[in-house]
Amino acid sequence: MQIKDFMKQITEASGVSGYEGGVRELVRTELAAYSDEVRTDTLGSLIALKRGQRPDDVPQRSIMLAGHMDEIGLLVTKLEKGYLRFSTVGGFDLRVLLGQEVIVHGRRDFPGVIGTRPPHVLGPEDRDQVVPLDRLFIDVGLTEVELGKNIRVGDIVSLRREFTELAGGLVAGKAFDDRAAVACIDQCLQYLAGLRHTWDVYAVATVQEETGLKGALTSAFGIDPDIGVAIDVGHGNMLGVSEVDTVNVGGGPAIGFGPNIHPALYEQLTATASRYEISHQIDPIPGASGTDAWAMQVVREGIPTALISIPLRYMHTTVETISLKDIERIGRLLALFIAGLTEESAEQLGLAQQSSAT
Amino acid sequence: MKELIAELTETWGPSGNEDAVRKVIEKSITGHADEVRVDALGNLIVLKKGNVKKGVDKRRIMLAAHMDEIGVIVSHVDEKGFLRFSAIGGVFPPTLLGSRVQFGDGKIGVIGRERVVKPDEAPRMDKMFIDVGSPDKGHVGRRVGDAACFTRPFVDLGQRLVAKAFDDRIGCAVLVQTLLGLKTTPHDVYFVFTTQEEVGVRGATTSAFGVEPEIAVAVDVTLTGDTPEAPTMAVALGAGPAIKVKDRGMLAHVGVKNWMVSTAERLKLPYQFEVLDAGSTDGMAIQTSRAGVATGVLSIPTRYVHSPSEMVDYDDVRHSVELLLGMLSSPVSL
Incomplete structure (x- = not known):
């Protein structure tokens, strides 16, 4: 599928952390077209395997690509006089919740709105403040009695937002964090169809990243890959934020560097980008990256891990903004990198030698 | 069961010092287990083997309740x-x-x-x-x-019980009572009494790695929203076992959550859903063990958690045992 069409499809779908079923089926259909087998693991991560083609004298190696398909959301904590009180799943920005349209996943899906008291009835102190969570509520329009029959405590609520094309090749919408990475992985598999590679590729759409990197941790344990690459979003340049803290939207893959990233893997990725003249940027990450890469790195005996960030503006809002060109470039970079993986690359990464017996 | 609860809560056992509690539990389960062992971190692992039943998938199920309590x-x-x-x-x-x-x-x-x-x-x-x-x-x-x-004596108020360390000796009591009441099961059920939960779910982390379950249910206490000016929380004492949806450390596996709900409805047991904004349980460690475990949590609604006078409702406790018995006696499909 074309990047734009796939992005529209998966970002408009619901898939709050722990409840990724809806978006997973869309991803499954797409990745199945470019891989040899697809499975779902216990926690719900979708794992697509594209086997490498290797001569008998080359040992079996594998790379895991991880992009998380879950999105931040809300859940019902209490039914109160016909309204719903709620809490957050993942780190929602309370400043942007007010006035959002939502879908409450009750006995069926109910459209709803997030309301609060209007400015006219607020005192001067309240008017200048971010509305705290306990002053917000969801209104789905049902009477108190009907609400009780259709919605229960613990029901999941997702945000509703249409995918929008901006000018200049940019697009905006919800859940780009991190479904844009799933689109990158899809692009990578599409490119790989036309390339020869010896390493097996596990393309993984992970779950529950926003609630503690859980899907990456468990899927990496199950797959036990030689190396891992996480793809996640990084803060893009925007008005009012220092250049030091951002990467450029439209500037290409932001290749992470720091303790979470294996230095040789970083070198190999940047060398690949330079060799194929893929515009890219360096993204220094001094400590915990807060991404699937952080979890993958310490699975089992340790996995050499890299992180590629997609420059994105307005993170954790429903108007996250990226450049489609960056997705295409990341997909191409990953594919060319994979196609170039050899036993020599493994040696540079300090991986244990393997016999070629299969 | 109240005698067991009294003995368990009055026993001494801050995190890392669970030996006395473990002895009480070992004594109370004598003759009811197929295997009993203690692992390196002091977790007590009790296996009740399943009877092979035609047409029923035998599952490897881990139940966890922690023996340790907070202290100084x-x-x-x-x-x-x-x-x-x-x-x-x-x-x-x-x-x-x-x-x-x-x-x-x-x-x-x-x-x-x-x-x-x-x-x-x-x-x-x-x-x-x-x-x-x-x-x-x-x-x-x-x-x-x-x-x-x-140190504080157990008090029986009739419907309601008061003690220190209901967190999580009440979970231990529920597990013991479930084991004693479980005549036959099609599953291999590991009753795990864990250590060091209060200092970072340490015992559950290692015992889950060792037991390698497919499905797990942690049994622990949860807070309530039914006292004067309490924070918003739709959990009340006496309204039934609380089935966890989410806490600060995990989202319950939807399949396990639904297994608990459908069993409660089949047995006509009261239950409530729990969304907890603070705290977590052994469940969060078990969930991410190895390649992942389908994990849910059964919570006993408890007032004044982490005080010397925690309070539970006896019906909630009894219903929790009945719910677990119902779950373990039947086939599971998640």
Whole structure:
């Protein structure tokens, strides 16, 4: 599928952390077209395997690509006089919740709105403040009695937002964090169809990243890959934020560097980008990256891990903004990198030698 | 069951010192288990083997309840024999004032507080000390590193029960009672009594790795929203076992959650859903063990958690046992 069409499809779908079923089926259909087998693991991560083609004298190696398909959301904590009180799943920005349209996943899906008291009835102190969570509520329009029959405590609520094309090749919408990475992985598999590679590729759409990197941790344990690459979003340049803290939207893959990233893997990725003249940027990450890469790195005996960030503006809002060109470039970079993986690359990464017996 | 609950809650067992609790549990399950072992971190792992049943998938199920309780640990002994201390687990300083603590050898200390400068000052643990009644340092009989926990007798109020350490001895009692009541099961069920939950779900982390379950249910306490001016929370004492949807550390596996709901509905047991904004349980560690475990949590609604007077409803406790028995006696499809 074309990047734009796939992005529209998966970002408009619901898939709050722990409840990724809806978006997973869309991803499954797409990745199945470019891989040899697809499975779902216990926690719900979708794992697509594209086997490498290797001569008998080359040992079996594998790379895991991880992009998380879950999105931040809300859940019902209490039914109160016909309204719903709620809490957050993942780190929602309370400043942007007010006035959002939502879908409450009750006995069926109910459209709803997030309301609060209007400015006219607020005192001067309240008017200048971010509305705290306990002053917000969801209104789905049902009477108190009907609400009780259709919605229960613990029901999941997702945000509703249409995918929008901006000018200049940019697009905006919800859940780009991190479904844009799933689109990158899809692009990578599409490119790989036309390339020869010896390493097996596990393309993984992970779950529950926003609630503690859980899907990456468990899927990496199950797959036990030689190396891992996480793809996640990084803060893009925007008005009012220092250049030091951002990467450029439209500037290409932001290749992470720091303790979470294996230095040789970083070198190999940047060398690949330079060799194929893929515009890219360096993204220094001094400590915990807060991404699937952080979890993958310490699975089992340790996995050499890299992180590629997609420059994105307005993170954790429903108007996250990226450049489609960056997705295409990341997909191409990953594919060319994979196609170039050899036993020599493994040696540079300090991986244990393997016999070629299969 | 109340006798077991009384004995379990009155037993001494701050995190890392669960031996006495483990002995009580071992004694109470004698003759009901196929295998009993203790792992390196002190977890008690009790296996009830399943009977092969035609057409039923045998599952490897782990139930977990933690044996340890919160407490304090001596960090300094001064010249006069007063003990400074720090917390083991989430101790809320105001609950310490006026409390007595007990050491492993049964000796008691009372908690005192430095001179209060501002009357409305929040009590801080570093301004408190333990007084063991010693006339001088030479007779203290305590050393840096000695652990202590609240001491308070179990009280039966009829419908409601009060004790220290319901978190999570009530979970231990529910597991024991479930094992005693489980005549046959098609599954291999591991009843795991874990250690060091209060200091970071340590015992559950290693026991889950060792047991390697497919499905897990942690049994622990949860907070309620049914007391005056309580934070918004739709959990109440006496409204049935609480089936966890989410807490600070995990989202319950939807399949396990639904398994609990459908069993409760089939047995016509009351239940409520739980969304907890603070705290977590052994479930969060089990969930991410190895390649992932389908994990849910059965919570016993409890008031005044982490105080010396925690309160539960006896019907909630009994219904929790019935719910687990119903779940374990039947085939599971998640």
